Amino acid sequence: MGNWTHWKRKPIHFMSSALLFSGSLIIVMGPDSMEIVILPALAWVIGAFFLGFMGSGESVPYGFIL
Numbered sequence: 190m191g192n193w194t195h196w197k198r199k200p201i202h203f204m205s206s207a208l209l210f211s212g213s214l215i216i217v218m219g220p221d222s223m224e225i226v227i228l229p230a231l232a233w234v235i236g237a238f239f240l241g242f243m244g245s246g247e248s249v250p251y252g253f254i255l
Contacts, residue, residue: 200250207246214240 196203214236220226228236 196246196250197253200254204247204250207243211240211243211247214243
């Protein structure tokens, strides 16, 4: 995320969209643990990748703003 500089124009907007996306993905994990929503394992691997990417999308711009 530090090498990708597109977020530097609007870091607050990028942080808030990363927060909403990762929060939505975490909300979907709850019903899947109760087997209400069943997704294949590959979808969870891709979701875990995006959670890690969005985690850096929330923390790197924060340090930039400070």
